[in-house]
Amino acid sequence: MARIFAYIIHKDGVADDSAAELLAAAKKIDAAASPTAVVVGRGPQLDAVCTALSASYAEVWKIANEALAYPNAELVRKALVSVLPHDGILLVPHAHFGVDLSPGLSIKMNSAYVSDVLNIEGLEGTQLKLIRQEFGGQISAHVRCDISSGAVINLRPGAFKPLESAAVAGRVLDKSSEVGALTARRRFLETVVAELGDVDIAKQAILVSIGRGIQEKENIGIAEELAEALGAAVSCSRPVVDAKWLPKSRQVGSSGKTVKPKVYLACGISGSFQHLVGIKGNPLIVAINKNPKAPIFQVADVGIVVDMLEFLPALTVRIREISAVSA
Amino acid sequence: MEILACIRRVPDTSENEIQLDAATNDIQRDDLVYSVNEPDNYAVEEAIQIVERTGGKLTVVTVGGEDDEEVLRREMAMGANGGVLLSDEAFNRSDGKGIATVLKAFVQKGHYDLILTGVQAEDGGAQVGGMLAALLDYPFASLVTSIEVLDGGKLKISREIEGGTKELNEIDLPCVLSIQTGINEPRYVGMRGIRQVASVDIPTFGASELGVDAGAVGEAAAKVKRTDYFVPASGKGAEMLQGSREEIIEKLLELIKAKGGLK
Numbered sequence: 001m002a003r004i005f006a007y008i009i010h011k012d013g014v015a016d017d018s019a020a021e022l023l024a025a026a027k028k029i030d031a032a033a034s035p036t037a038v039v040v041g042r043g044p045q046l047d048a049v050c051t052a053l054s055a056s057y058a059e060v061w062k063i064a065n066e067a068l069a070y071p072n073a074e075l076v077r078k079a080l081v082s083v084l085p086h087d088g089i090l091l092v093p094h095a096h097f098g099v100d101l102s103p104g105l106s107i108k109m110n111s112a113y114v115s116d117v118l119n120i121e122g123l124e125g126t127q128l129k130l131i132r133q134e135f136g137g138q139i140s141a142h143v144r145c146d147i148s149s150g151a152v153i154n155l156r157p158g159a160f161k162p163l164e165s166a167a168v169a170g171r172v173l174d175k176s177s178e179v180g181a182l183t184a185r186r187r188f189l190e191t192v193v194a195e196l197g198d199v200d201i202a203k204q205a206i207l208v209s210i211g212r213g214i215q216e217k218e219n220i221g222i223a224e225e226l227a228e229a230l231g232a233a234v235s236c237s238r239p240v241v242d243a244k245w246l247p248k249s250r251q252v253g254s255s256g257k258t259v260k261p262k263v264y265l266a267c268g269i270s271g272s273f274q275h276l277v278g279i280k281g282n283p284l285i286v287a288i289n290k291n292p293k294a295p296i297f298q299v300a301d302v303g304i305v306v307d308m309l310e311f312l313p314a315l316t317v318r319i320r321e322i323s324a325v326s327a
Numbered sequence: 328m329e330i331l332a333c334i335r336r337v338p339d340t341s342e343n344e345i346q347l348d349a350a351t352n353d354i355q356r357d358d359l360v361y362s363v364n365e366p367d368n369y370a371v372e373e374a375i376q377i378v379e380r381t382g383g384k385l386t387v388v389t390v391g392g393e394d395d396e397e398v399l400r401r402e403m404a405m406g407a408n409g410g411v412l413l414s415d416e417a418f419n420r421s422d423g424k425g426i427a428t429v430l431k432a433f434v435q436k437g438h439y440d441l442i443l444t445g446v447q448a449e450d451g452g453a454q455v456g457g458m459l460a461a462l463l464d465y466p467f468a469s470l471v472t473s474i475e476v477l478d479g480g481k482l483k484i485s486r487e488i489e490g491g492t493k494e495l496n497e498i499d500l501p502c503v504l505s506i507q508t509g510i511n512e513p514r515y516v517g518m519r520g521i522r523q524v525a526s527v528d529i530p531t532f533g534a535s536e537l538g539v540d541a542g543a544v545g546e547a548a549a550k551v552k553r554t555d556y557f558v559p560a561s562g563k564g565a566e567m568l569q570g571s572r573e574e575i576i577e578k579l580l581e582l583i584k585a586k587g588g589l590k
Contacts, residue, residue, distance in 0.1 A: 074466060099453050132450075132553075138344070141557070142553070146551075189495040192493045212341060255487050258490070283586075293344050299565075302582055
């Protein structure tokens with residue numbers, strides 16, 4: 001059985017929630033697996049992460065290097081190639097860092113790569129059986145990955161539920177000396193935090209959120225009028241920002257904002273996972289979409305199959321009538 | 328700057344309902360509307376803008392068959408200076424590494440300062456750009472949202488990371504970048520533009536011209552294989568509101584009120 005490793009994302013001395021998800025995923029490959037956490041960084045914050053992880057991972061590999069103060073994927077790749085066995089299976093969260101690191105790492109390790117895995121059905125000989133989605137989540141696929149020369153597997157954040165497992169007394173192994181001098185042809189300069197924008201969608205009780213179904217910029221007013229009638233704000237999914245119809249500060253999702261309203265009206269939004277991870281706090285999700293196959297209907301509480309461009313104005317009119325009566 | 332943009336023709340998910348063909352466990356491929364993979368279109372627009380600013384030439388390339396010439400021509404109508412098709416039966420059913428291996432061989436036949444891909448295709452792989460960079464031993468950055476050409480063979484780029492935060496990097500040329508949607512506004516391509524490039528010759532290279540070992544690509548070399556498509560057993564799913572428009576609206580407003588959303 002190949003050894004399983006989990007790449008741990010961490011920040012400010014704290015491991016990301018994905019650390020527990022990777023542990024759960026490793027158990028789906030092999031229920032008896034005892035995966036090894038791999039943590040790169042520097043200083044006391046790295047030590048804090050390693051110590052905390054040793055309560056859930058039986059073995060934690062620490063790679064300390066001053067050059068790894070910021071996780072530059074090219075440097076991390078070199079460090080991992082130095083320490084990982086070539087037949088190992090490395091699990092990585094499929095977020096911005098995993099997208100940056102894993103494809104190139106698989107080439108340098110001469111191992112297989114599968115991205116954005118939703119579930120693991122198990123191992124059959126050297127074939128790892130996986131489940132992915134294609135076409136924006138409209139359909140699922142069974143995938144087989146030959147792990148005989150190792151594999152890098154990127155896992156969708158949130159897809160693997162952490163296990164309730166007893167604490168372990170793990171050990172931290174310092175692998176730093178196995179990594180040579182690290183230099184990169186891509187150099188990190190700085191991070192720039194997003195501008196706040198005119199409306200803070202993270203603080204709204206109701207969001208009228210629009211997606212590709214809004215069709216053109218001139219239709220944004222339909223959503224704005226409904227939002228005004230509801231005392232809500234307008235948010236959106238990625239295609240609306242890409243088209244420059246609304247500013248980035250209105251975007252819900254992994255590369256936009258995380259919101260926690262009471263009611264989320266998803267209008268003409270298909271429901272990609274990158275969008276859905278931005279909706280927290282268990283709101284009432286209402287999906288309004290003319291495509292009954294849209295993945296949003298699988299996660300919404302309430303669904304209406306209708307053209308949003310006709311439905312939203314009718315809803316606005318009715319809310320105004322009710323307000324006029326009660327006023 | 329000499330730029331290569333790697334593009335792909337895909338079923339357009341905004342135009343198609345993807346359905347399972349139960350007999351073959353493939354998707355129903357008749358009547359699918361195909362177009363250029365949307366992120367690739369942003370990559371091509373970005374490359375055109377860089378060529379407009381700094382000079383040079385943009386070539387678009389794809390791995391596929393005759394049908395894929397249409398997206399090469401579309402991007403040439405947009406402003407790419409030339410298109411190249413990499414086509415061979417040996418390339419069929421390659422995995423991501425196989426496609427990257429074919430592209431690597433083509434890159435090494437020419438001289439490119441900058442290679443762009445879209446951030447991902449319809450299979451959500453987000454893999455070929457990073458693999459190509461590693462095969463060429465070029466630096467790589469994913470999720471790129473701006474490119475500034477600096478003196479001394481370098482670029483300043485921003486990447487989109489979590490919560491709308493941008494990560495700024497300097498990267499040496501030659502390099503490979505995967506372009507995020509929204510980096511620019513891809514220009515409109517009219518029928519007239521398409522007609523103007525309709526008869527332009529598109530060179531085609533196969534495995535032997537590229538010097539690609541047929542055993543290193545295609546189905547036999549693929550470590551990752553999709554065995555079938557399926558529709559997952561649906562979960563609870565949404566409570567679907569039925570009835571007349573008035574009834575649906577009343578029911579919806581009740582639900583919103585019950586959740587404390589409406590006063």
